[in-house]
Amino acid sequence: MLRFPWLTLLVLLPSAGAAATLLRRSVRRAHAIGVAVVLIEVLLATGAWIDLGGRGAAADPWVGFLRMDDLSAPLFLAVAMTVAAVQPTARRAKRTTGVVATILGSEALLFLMFSSTEPWTLTVLFAAGTILPWADARTWDRGARRAFSLYMGASVMLFAIGTAASGEPWAWAPLVAAILIRKGIVPFHSWVPPFFQAARPGVAILFSIPQVGTYCAARLLVPSAPREALWIVGTASLVTAVYAAALGTIQKDARRMFGFLFMSQSAVVLAGLSCDNVPGLAGGLTLWVASVLSLAGLGVVLRALEARRGALSLARFHGGYERMRILAVSFLILGFACVGVPGTIGFIAEEILVDGTVESLPLLGFLAAIAAALNGITVLRAYGSLFCGAPSGPWPEQTLRRERLAVLSLTALLLATGIWPGPLVRAEASAAALLLSERADPRR
Template sequence: MTELHLPWLECAILLPLLGVAWIARRPHADQVRRRCIVITALTLFCTVGAWQDFATLHRFEAHDRWDVISHLIGDEVLVIDELSAPLLPLAALLYLMTTVATLRTKVRRFSFGRALASESILLALLSSRSPWLIVALLAASTIPPYLELRSRRRPTRVYVLYMGLSVVVLALGCLGTQLHGVPGTAPTWALGLLIIGILIRSGIAPFHCWMTDLFEHASFGSALLFVTPMPGAYAAIRLLLPVAPDWALQSLALISLVTAVYASGMALIQREARRFFCYLFLSHSALVLVGLEIATPIGLTGALSVWLSVGLALAGFGLTLRSIEARTGRIALTEFHGLYEHTPTLAAFFLLTGLASVGFPGTFGFVGTELLVDGAVQAWSFVGMAVVVAAALNGIAVVQTYFLLFTGTEHFTSIPLRGRLPERLAVLSLALLILGGGLFPQPGIASRYHAAMQLVHARAHLSAPKHHADHEATDSGPEVLADDAATVHKSIAASSDWRSAHVSDD
């Protein structure tokens, strides 16, 4: 393992914490917002620097040394690899865009200090591989939303019950797998506890009630930042994937598949915009888990690509809904609102980000969704069909909500509702990334394929006896990997052909 040229990860994690102290004694809300924008922008710069520094090393992993803590826990504290390299800038970008898109009318309701603290915790989580450190950071990340619910005098019972149960079962599951001592042969009860903890934290049915409750009672921005980076998926990769046998992964994949279809159906019938967004996100996050638990190179590549595309698309989608809610209050989906004439820019962003989340051609998620379906079909044919059904229902729900919000009637108001410059900049930045990733998917898909292969090799070494892994690698491994690589290249070529055909038509 090599060391990064500069301590980018350390700076990215410490900057938000220093920012909390910097804004603590500034009573003027607008000044606090401006300082928070500066801190989140610098944090994004550090995460991008870590990504580029890692790319120049041409290594599978790199780290920043925190020697004292490393000696205490017996493992590297901050590690960046193929999996976490793009996730860190994605998380930092979400916090920056949410801060920028917060209007002056909302600055007193959105806690910038808690947002910076949660960003620091999230970045530390995404650069950690030690099981106990991951569990501790997952527990710490639940504190800022709880404090917000308390400060808003909203009920906390459901949130505390589910988050507390998730932390406890994850800790017990990690304890069981480590006490057993033999990699790949963890006891069934420990694996079951890990699966339950991941299901709860990811909001997989029937453990999804806390997520709808959080969107109902917390501020939209805080709820968005808490769920959109998908820390439950990260916990599944780091805690469960290396040690779980095939039956455990298949069980988690099937439960997630049922949740994806169920949540997509629920999104169609919601009567309130926040709940609609919550179920739409639940469906997509469940699809990511389906691909992760297939544990094949194609399925993992698709899932990791969809993870990035959904994070970008649904973040922009949620920020658009948040901007509309800032003008009209809580949005009911029982009637037409006719807001297009007042907010045409937000309407365009709403449709773009919503369709991008379901893998519309020309967007970042197109190739990833295709790879996810291919991997699911290779595992079980009915899983691929269910993935397509869930994506189709999500697309219908997005278009239906668009018509309810922006068409159908004429909206009269004496107050201008046009999008403000910060909102347009935030969502436009995400839209450019979504379209850029769709028109030029090769770098992103190649990076996710390398991360998938790294996870497959790690699972092969940890889950099986060494002689069996060596035998498998010398016999059928090269042919399987060559077929998977060919499938990835075909998907990228199909996306390039689609782009070329539409450009020539224009």
Template sequence: MNNTQMISGAANLVPIYAEVFLLIAASAILLIDMFLDQSKRAITYALTLAALVGAAFFSFADYSSGSTVYAFSNMFVNDPMGNLLKLFSYLTMGMTLVYARQYSTDRGMLGGNLGGEFYVLALFSMLGQMVMISANNFLTIYLGLELMSLSLYALVALRRDDAKATEAAMKYFILGALASGFLLYGMSMLYGATGTLEIGEIAKKIGSGTVDRSILTFGLVFVVAGLAFKLGAVPFHMWVPDVYQGAPTGVTLLLGGAPKLATFAICVRLLVEGMLPLAFDWQNMLMILAVLSLAVGNLTAIAQTNLKRMLAYSTIAQMGFVLLGLLAGVVDQKPTHAAAAYSAAMYYSITYVLTTVGTFGLIMVLARQGFEAEEIDDFKGLSKRSPLYAALMSVLLFSLAGVPPMMGFAAKFAVLQSVLTTGAVWLTVFAVMFSLVGAFYYIRIVKVMWFDEPTDTAPLAVNTDKGIVLALNGLAVVALGMMPDSLLHACYTAIEKTLAS
């Protein structure tokens, strides 16, 4: 049953309660923080988490209704896929802030002249992601994308006295502006060809066959290039290792976590909902990006000694799997496998984000003032210092490698199953082979933690809230790996209802 509504007037505000609440909360927190001493910065932290909980309340209510609502002249859509992604984005952002709190305090990112800008910028980047996830118009997508990106640029450069962070911010800003230009130019070409900015109308115009296909294909190339940059897919991956390594680890986690869910959402909005009649063209582009990402990401990660840089190349390879799911939905110009394929890609994105958040959280556990714990050698003998955290890190790395019964295995299996239904056996074999290559550099860290002698014997100081969230993070990775059906079904239902609208 298609439960879709189109509203107007004052009713437009109802579907965007979550966004309005977060905007008001972020602005209020910014003002409140101005009057707080450094000793009371915990108030800003608590208010930020409360803001995320409040926004989650509105999104959960919308998700529970299961309906699709179009607002603001169809520029904004409130649907099951968007609400489910928002809920996991809030969760990811909340975990990120818990993990990064002590790390950021030790490095002066929450004190002195800076105050609570870290938290406020994180909330504004979250707001940008929410707008991206619910965008149903090219202008809305670009508005959300720039709000998210500008906040992240500022966060990367937050440590003004750190040359590496400043360099990373410059690279990210320049390449990010270039990618935004690609995306905007591609959208302008599509607008010129179809005469509309609304995603649903674009799909109808393309499907009518009255639009110049050469202009559409030209615009599509630029759109895919812009999306590939945001995902960090090869050959648009140049910024990922440098920015991941140069940014403060807490900010690296903000970059590699929730924004991936927002980028997945705009991939579905633009490619699936907006340009499904051009699926043959963009699926071939995504295939090339996926193959290159899997090969370059996994092979280059092997050579890394810096853990953050290794995880950056790992991210590139992981995004290759997301692209595999996105390219498997249409077979012989028929979207018969669309819901299964796109829900597998969505499940993979959520799995990757939850696992990556925990991994970087553990890196920040080992870090202390004046010591970053970024090298693989810094994890030597971790099992002798803390068997619990060594076991937790092992669980997260095994999940990234796709070892059963972790949730990473269920995610890889779901994506490979979708690819196999398209008849692309060679692509499935290729992905499996490079997953085996990727397992090497993950297991190397496990070996270092359990079998090497520790070079650092400093005690691990972990805040209670961080310790509890890390433990829950590890349990979730195992539990959702052993019982993946509930989350897989939620993703499938959300995608199915969204596509039906």
């Protein structure tokens, strides 16, 4: 058991903050409350991981069903850092007490999800996670709204069916389908690019980047699903990783490019969960944390640029490097962390994943390397378009301090964990060993 109610506070504090901001008429005060809450959440998530202290798993002393283990501990910090980057950088023109409350409510929901292990609790939270984008969908075009509603509705329904059929030999099938839909895995991917293009950047980041589908797969599929289920998940994910990476290289809209980059990276993470050995699975889990941090940072940079330039086209050079060097360099480092360039935790994760699959699943390592190369082309192409060349418009290019701090904090964490990866890698290796030991049938 944890020595302090970290998990209770991680859920209650943003919930109380959301309620407090709704009662405030002053948007400035609501924003100040939001910033204070998300920064405290980072400290609480860090304290919880330290308190866990390599014990493997522990329950909250106040609320017993809230649990932390080596799988969820790094995710708490990654989610806290993501929300801490999203909340302070919300556009002033779009900022309302409702927006602040929505961000804090989403954070509470994510922490509740990552503290839960019971199937029905995960089912309810899996469905509740779609409320935020559905509330935002009234501003989308009809096609994006329809695609999202159909796919997410089907995903929630299939997830509930799989949970209700727990114990049946076919129960894994609807769960696999639900997770593949939620993750945007081929052939259930057509909602992802329109979603990233239509949704507000903050909504897209909070809904997609933490990869709730991956968490549900780790809790419900990896310990007990038959080999056939994991083979289906791994194969579909590898196809998606290369397919999305290839399409990302030719996108002309920055939001769609970001959507395909997310599809590719999250697919590699999900493919890593299909490994049947500790190194391969640990590599996939480590890559999960790296992708959350790097993709969140890229999303914040794109939102900052979009606030100044409007819709971002990758068909021309926008310039502006001289006036926003920190954002430009951070964009490049964050993008490199996505594709596993040395010096970042992404490199460590990719290396462990490939080494762990070279014998059992050589195709995974080969296709993951191809996807990483294509994603690297996408990142360099986007960097050149967004920051290089002569300025093509009279935009106010000076960055705000809160934007610089948000992006630099994520960049620094990726570099720090790349230089000192031990705590994260040990935690993920312990989580991988525990998940594999929980398999219901050791022959699977």
